Amino acid sequence: MIQIEKLRKIYRARGREVTAVDGVDLTVPEGEIFGVLGRSGAGKSTLLRCVNLLERPDAGRVVIDGRDLLALDGAALRRARQGIGMIHQHFGLLGSRTVAGNVAFPLEVMGVPRAERSARVAELLDLVGLTEHARAYPAQISGGQKQRVGIARALAGRPKVLLSDEATSALDPETTASILELLRDLNRRLGLTVLLITHEMDVVKRICDSAAVMREGRFTESGPVTELLARPGSELARGLFPLPPVVPRDGSTVIEVTFVGGATDQPFVSALARKYSLDVNILGGAVETIGGQRVGRLQLELPGDPLANAAQLAFLRDSGLAVEIKTPAPAPTPASEPTAASASAEEDVR
Numbered sequence: 263m264i265q266i267e268k269l270r271k272i273y274r275a276r277g278r279e280v281t282a283v284d285g286v287d288l289t290v291p292e293g294e295i296f297g298v299l300g301r302s303g304a305g306k307s308t309l310l311r312c313v314n315l316l317e318r319p320d321a322g323r324v325v326i327d328g329r330d331l332l333a334l335d336g337a338a339l340r341r342a343r344q345g346i347g348m349i350h351q352h353f354g355l356l357g358s359r360t361v362a363g364n365v366a367f368p369l370e371v372m373g374v375p376r377a378e379r380s381a382r383v384a385e386l387l388d389l390v391g392l393t394e395h396a397r398a399y400p401a402q403i404s405g406g407q408k409q410r411v412g413i414a415r416a417l418a419g420r421p422k423v424l425l426s427d428e429a430t431s432a433l434d435p436e437t438t439a440s441i442l443e444l445l446r447d448l449n450r451r452l453g454l455t456v457l458l459i460t461h462e463m464d465v466v467k468r469i470c471d472s473a474a475v476m477r478e479g480r481f482t483e484s485g486p487v488t489e490l491l492a493r494p495g496s497e498l499a500r501g502l503f504p505l506p507p508v509v510p511r512d513g514s515t516v517i518e519v520t521f522v523g524g525a526t527d528q529p530f531v532s533a534l535a536r537k538y539s540l541d542v543n544i545l546g547g548a549v550e551t552i553g554g555q556r557v558g559r560l561q562l563e564l565p566g567d568p569l570a571n572a573a574q575l576a577f578l579r580d581s582g583l584a585v586e587i588k589t590p591a592p593a594p595t596p597a598s599e600p601t602a603a604s605a606s607a608e609e610d611v612r
């Protein structure tokens with residue numbers, strides 16, 4: 263379990279101050295995968311480096327499995343750090359060592375005896391599917407295989423927590439998918455708690471239980487992924503389901519309906535149309551599988567203004583759907599304006 267409270271990190275260089283992490287609260291329950299999504303410079307790497315004290319925070323608390331890391335030093339801190347593995351975008355392998363030699367390295371540093379070490383290396387290589395490449399050198403294997411070495415090495419000390427800094431950002435989509443699958447599998451088999459940071463929406467979609475969007479050192483939204491997707495105005499939801507711009511027409515109501523899990527199976531559009539004898543216009547929509555659940559977002563246009571549609575909107579909400587009213591526009595501005603705002607919000611996350 264990872265608990266972070268009011269974490270703050272300020273860099274001071276040549277008279278300039280940068281608040282890289284500006285009061286972040288975060289809890290990752292044991293065995294969960296938490297993703298922090300944000301564009302470059304948001305403070306993601308700094309946040310992660312504060313969790314294993316590669317950076318010393320200026321304020322706040324970092325508690326891993328009940329232990330307050332900032333209160334530890336010397337041997338106690340080293341031991342606590344062994345319980346935290348880390349993987350990186352650029353793998354950080356030693357080119358002069360074989361795959362097995364790279365995985366053995368942290369075990370040597372920990373002073374694990376030779377016989378035990380080679381047994382553990384074999385076990386780790388098996389875990390990440392690299393047994394056949396034990397004697398290869400980093401230059402002889404693919405990017406995906408290099409990251410598997412990185413993962414095996416990170417798990418050498420049997421950590422309960424794994425930190426991942428853009429671990430798939432240097433990989434092609436197919437390899438990314440296989441590495442994410444491996445992380446998910448290890449998370450389940452070993453009960454690993456994973457905190458990962460990424461600028462890729464797809465990573466969150468594929469494996470995260472919970473997520474946060476980070477901007478300028480702060481979390482702008484945070485929670486279970488399926489809950490964020492159903493939250494009106496969620497940036498994460500908008501990024502995962504980029505829908506066409508809304509062009510409001512006089513005397514109509516445009517709504518965005520988000521449905522998670524069971525609600526997906528109900529034919530709610532036709533139920534609504536039948537019950538109220540409406541012509542429902544479908545403007546756009548997408549359905550995805552996220553965290554093993556089907557999640558969808560649908561843009562609908564109903565005749566009449568929102569006031570006239572009060573019963574219809576209540577019907578949808580009572581059916582377990584999240585409903586966000588997109589019209590009427592706040593003022594008689596050009597129709598393109600809300601579009602520009604949502605488009606830039608999407609870019610921010612990517």
Ligand SMILES: Nc1ncnc2c1ncn2[C@@H]1O[C@H](COP(=O)(O)OP(=O)(O)O)[C@@H](O)[C@H]1O
Nearest residue numbers: 273275280282301302303304305306307308309
């Ligand atoms: N060692 C450092 N010294 C000074 N500023 C830094 C240092 N590391 C990061 N920063 C600054 O802190 C901010 C957050 O950086 P970082 O945590 O790397 O963001 P991200 O990982 O989201 O791209 C940026 O403005 C960056 O320039």
Ligand SMILES: [Mg+2]
Nearest residue numbers: 303306307308
């Ligand atoms: Mg970074």
